[in-house]
Amino acid sequence: MTAAPIHKIAITSEGPSLADPVDARFGRAGGFVMVDLESMATTYVDNGSSQVLAQGAGIQAAENLVKAGAQALLTGHVGPKAWTALQATGVKVVQGVENMTVGEAVTKFKAGLFAFSDAPSR
Amino acid sequence: MIIAIASGKGGTGKTTVSASLASVWKRPVLAVDMDVEEPNLHLFLKQASVSRDAAYLDVPVLDQALCKLCGACAELCQFKAISLMGGHLLVFPDMCHGCGGCMRICPEGALQKGQRELGVVEMGITADGIPCLAGRLRIGEALSPPLMGKVRQRMHAHASKYSLDILIDAPPGVSCPAMTAVQDADMVLLVTEPTPFGLHDLRLAWLAFRPLGKPMGVVINRAGLGDDRVQTFCQEKGLPLLAEIPYRRDIAEHYAHGGILAHLDAGMKATFEHLVEQLDRIGGAVNHA
Amino acid sequence: MHELVVISGKGGTGKTSLTATFAHLAENAVLCDLDVDAPDLHLIAEPAVQRSGPFISGRVAVIDSAACTGCGTCGEVCAYDAIHSEARHFVVETTHCEGCKVCVVLCPEKAIEFPDRLCGTWYESNTRFGPMVHAQLDPGQENSGKLVTLLKAKARERAAQLGLELILSDGAPGIGCPVISSLSQASLVLLVTEPTPSGLHDLERVAELCRHFRLPSTVLINKADLSPGYQAAIHAFCQTREIPVVGRLPHDPAVTGAMVRGKAVTEGPDTPFGAQVRQIWWDLRSQLEAPSSSLSKESRS
Numbered sequence: 001m002t003a004a005p006i007h008k009i010a011i012t013s014e015g016p017s018l019a020d021p022v023d024a025r026f027g028r029a030g031g032f033v034m035v036d037l038e039s040m041a042t043t044y045v046d047n048g049s050s051q052v053l054a055q056g057a058g059i060q061a062a063e064n065l066v067k068a069g070a071q072a073l074l075t076g077h078v079g080p081k082a083w084t085a086l087q088a089t090g091v092k093v094v095q096g097v098e099n100m101t102v103g104e105a106v107t108k109f110k111a112g113l114f115a116f117s118d119a120p121s122r
Numbered sequence: 123m124i125i126a127i128a129s130g131k132g133g134t135g136k137t138t139v140s141a142s143l144a145s146v147w148k149r150p151v152l153a154v155d156m157d158v159e160e161p162n163l164h165l166f167l168k169q170a171s172v173s174r175d176a177a178y179l180d181v182p183v184l185d186q187a188l189c190k191l192c193g194a195c196a197e198l199c200q201f202k203a204i205s206l207m208g209g210h211l212l213v214f215p216d217m218c219h220g221c222g223g224c225m226r227i228c229p230e231g232a233l234q235k236g237q238r239e240l241g242v243v244e245m246g247i248t249a250d251g252i253p254c255l256a257g258r259l260r261i262g263e264a265l266s267p268p269l270m271g272k273v274r275q276r277m278h279a280h281a282s283k284y285s286l287d288i289l290i291d292a293p294p295g296v297s298c299p300a301m302t303a304v305q306d307a308d309m310v311l312l313v314t315e316p317t318p319f320g321l322h323d324l325r326l327a328w329l330a331f332r333p334l335g336k337p338m339g340v341v342i343n344r345a346g347l348g349d350d351r352v353q354t355f356c357q358e359k360g361l362p363l364l365a366e367i368p369y370r371r372d373i374a375e376h377y378a379h380g381g382i383l384a385h386l387d388a389g390m391k392a393t394f395e396h397l398v399e400q401l402d403r404i405g406g407a408v409n410h411a
Numbered sequence: 412m413h414e415l416v417v418i419s420g421k422g423g424t425g426k427t428s429l430t431a432t433f434a435h436l437a438e439n440a441v442l443c444d445l446d447v448d449a450p451d452l453h454l455i456a457e458p459a460v461q462r463s464g465p466f467i468s469g470r471v472a473v474i475d476s477a478a479c480t481g482c483g484t485c486g487e488v489c490a491y492d493a494i495h496s497e498a499r500h501f502v503v504e505t506t507h508c509e510g511c512k513v514c515v516v517l518c519p520e521k522a523i524e525f526p527d528r529l530c531g532t533w534y535e536s537n538t539r540f541g542p543m544v545h546a547q548l549d550p551g552q553e554n555s556g557k558l559v560t561l562l563k564a565k566a567r568e569r570a571a572q573l574g575l576e577l578i579l580s581d582g583a584p585g586i587g588c589p590v591i592s593s594l595s596q597a598s599l600v601l602l603v604t605e606p607t608p609s610g611l612h613d614l615e616r617v618a619e620l621c622r623h624f625r626l627p628s629t630v631l632i633n634k635a636d637l638s639p640g641y642q643a644a645i646h647a648f649c650q651t652r653e654i655p656v657v658g659r660l661p662h663d664p665a666v667t668g669a670m671v672r673g674k675a676v677t678e679g680p681d682t683p684f685g686a687q688v689r690q691i692w693w694d695l696r697s698q699l700e701a702p703s704s705s706l707s708k709e710s711r712s
Contacts, residue, residue, distance in 0.1 A: 028560070053202065054201075054556075055217060055555060056203075056214070059202040059212075059217075060205075066208040084212065084214070085212055088207075088208075089208035089209075090208070131422065131423070131451070132421065132423050132449070132584040133421060133422035133423010133584075159584075159586045159587050159616075160420055160421055160584070160609075160616060162421070198516060200510055200511055201511075219509055219511060222513065223512065223513035223516070226517070259587070261620055261623065262620070262623055264587060264588040264591060265587070265588065266587050294422045294584055295583075296448060296449065296550045297550075298554060299554075317667055317670055318670055318671060319427065319670065322449075322451055323449045323451065326550065330550030331550075348670070348671050374637055378637040378638035378641060379638060379641075380607075
C-alpha cells in the first residue's frame with residue numbers, strides 16, 4: 001500500500017452526511033459520501049443511476065465513483081465485476097465496512113485500522 | 123407440424139407427456155428439449171448421443187491499440203458490458219447480450235467478435251430411432267434465450283431436411299424462455315395438475331400464450347389429486363381438455379424409475395395415442411418440409 | 412439477519428409448500444416469493460396487500476410509423492428478429508425486443524423512441540404468518556433477476572424495520588438469472604429434491620451453482636418413498652459433494668389436501684408427517700442461527 005498518499009475517499013452510504021449509516025452494498029448503494037481527508041469537507045454522490053439498472057449496477061457505480069475522483073472506497077462488499085473495474089482504474093478498496101456511521105468509518109480509516117482488500121468478498 | 127408442450131408451473135409433467143408423445147407419434151418426429159437450464163427429456167428417451175457441439179455468443183473483444191477512448195460503445199451498451207472509466211475502456215463479456223451494437227458503432231474498428239460459451243447443443247437418437255435434440259446451458263450462464271436460439275436453428279434445419287414433425291418440451295413459466303420455446307409451434311399443449319398452484323399457473327400460461335393466436339389444449343396430470351377447479355377453468359375459457367393422467371402410485375413410481383408412461387400399460391398407451399389423434403386434429407397435419 | 416433460500420432446480424418438488432410450512436412454524440420471519448414468473452406462495456399465505464408499485468426494467472424500442480420511411484435499416488441491424496415490416500413501415504414486436512438500442516441509434520430518420528419498459532408489479536403485504544414481499548412479472552417479460560433483487564432488498568428493509576431476524580425466500584426453478592439473483596447473500600440454501608432421475612439430475616446442476624457461489628447448502632429429499640434406489644443415489648451424490656442432508660419426507664397427500672384448503676400442512680391437526688416437518692424446520696433453524704457448528708449432519712442411507 002505504498003504509491004501516492006490517499007486524500008480523497010468514498011464511503012457507500014445510506015445518506016449524505018457523516019452521521020448516516022454505511023450502506024454495505026456497493027452497486028446498489030443509494031450513494032457515496034466523498035471525503036477530503038485533509039479538509040474533512042464532504043460531498044454526496046447519488047448512485048441512483050446504478051440502482052435502476054437491470055444488470056451491471058456495480059460497473060455503473062464504479063463509473064460514478066471514478067468520475068467523482070475517489071482514490072479509495074470503503075464499503076461492505078464488492079462484486080467481482082465492480083472489483084475488476086476498480087482495480088483497472090486504481091481505486092483501492094476496503095471491504096467489511098458495515099454497522100457503523102460514515103464518520104466512524106472515516107475515523108477508523110485515518111487511524112490505519114482498515115486493510116485494503118486483495119479480492120472481492122463474493 | 124410443431125407442437126410445444128408447456129406449463130406455467132414447474133413439475134406438472136411436461137417432460138413426462140413429451141416423452142410419451144414422442145414414443146407413440148404416428149409420423150417421423152424430432153423430440154426437442156428446450157428447457158436448457160434443466161433438460162430432462164433424455165432421462166426418459168435415453169437417446170444415444172450422436173453429437174455435442176458447444177454454442178457461443180458473439181461478444182466484443184477490444185483491440186486496445188486501435189481504441190481512441192471515444193466512449194461511443196460504452197454509451198450505447200444497455201447492459202454495462204462495456205464501460206469507459208478513468209481513461210480505461212473495460213469489457214465485461216459476461217454481461218453482453220450479443221446485440222452487436224458496439225461493434226457496429228465503433229468508428230475505429232477496435233472491437234472484434236469474440237465468443238462466450240453459452241452451453242452445448244446435443245443431438246442423439248433413441249433405440250427406437252427417434253432423433254432427439256437438446257440444449258444444455260453452461261452453469262453460471264445467466265441467459266437462456268441465446269442458447270435456445272441455437273437449438274431452434276438446428277431444430278428447423280434437421281426437421282426440414284428429414285421431413286419431421288417436431289415436439290418441443292418447453293421450460294416452465296411464462297417469461298422470456300417459455301415464450302421463446304413456443305414461438306415456432308402450430309399448437310401449444312398445456313400440462314397442469316388439479317391443485318391451486320396448478321390452476322393459478324395454468325391461468326398465467328393461458329394469459330401469456332393467448333396473444334400468440336395458436337390453438338391450445340390442456341392435459342391434466344395427477345387427475346384426482348386435488349379438486350375440479352382446473353376443469354371448470356378450461357370449460358369457462360373454451361380450452362379443450364385433451365387428456366387426463368390419473369394420480370396413481372404405480373404411475374408415480376414408474377416415472378421415478380425413468381419409465382416412459384406410454385409404455386406402462388395398455389391404458390396409458392391408449393391415452394397417449396388418443397392424445398396424438400387430438401393434436402393432429404387441432405394442430406393440423408401440416409408438413410413443414 | 413439470516414436468509415434461507417429454498418430452490419430445487421426441478422420444478423414441482425415442493426419448494427413452495429415447504430416454504431409456506433416453514434413460514435407457519437417460524438413466527439418471526441419475513442416471507443419472500445422470489446418466483447416472480449409463476450408465484451404461488453400467496454395461494455397459501457393469503458396476503459393482504461399494503462403497498463404495491465410498478466416494476467420498471469430496461470427499455471423497449473417503439474417505431475413512430477409516421478416518421479418511418481421504410482428503409483429497413485432497423486430490421487437489418489436487429490439481432491433478435493424483433494422487427495418486421497407492415498405495409499410500408501416497420502414495427503417492433505415488443506415481446507422479442509431486447510432493449511439494446513441499436514435500431515434507435517442507427518435509424519437514419521431518428522424515428523424510434525426508447526421508453527422505459529413496465530415489466531410487472533411488486534407487492535408488500537401482511538399475512539397470518541408475518542410480513543410478505545412478492546411480485547408478478549408480466550407474461551413474456553425477461554426475468555433478469557432485477558425484480559428478484561428488488562424483492563430481496565425490500566424483504567431486508569422490512570425485516571430491519573420490524574426487528575425480525577429471518578427471511579424465508581421461495582425461489583424459482585432452474586439455474587438461470589433469477590435463481591442466481593435469489594442466491595445473493597443467502598445464509599443457507601435449502602435444495603429440495605425428489606428421488607427420480609430428473610430430481611437427481613437437476614439437483615446436481617443447482618448444487619453446482621451453489622458451489623460456484625460458495626454458499627452453504629443442505630438437501631431435503633421430498634416424496635422420498637417414491638424410489639429407494641434414487642433416494643440412495645441422492646444420498647451418495649450428497650456424500651461425494653459433502654452437502655448435508657437435513658432430512659427426508661414421504662409423499663403425503665395431506666400436503667395437497669392442505670394446499671387445496673389454502674393452508675400449510677402443519678396448520679391442521681398434528682400428524683406424524685407434521686412432526687417430521689417440524690423436526691426438519693428445527694434443524695434448519697439451528698443451522699441458520701449457528702452456521703459454523705451444525706452443518707455436520709452426515710448423509711445416511
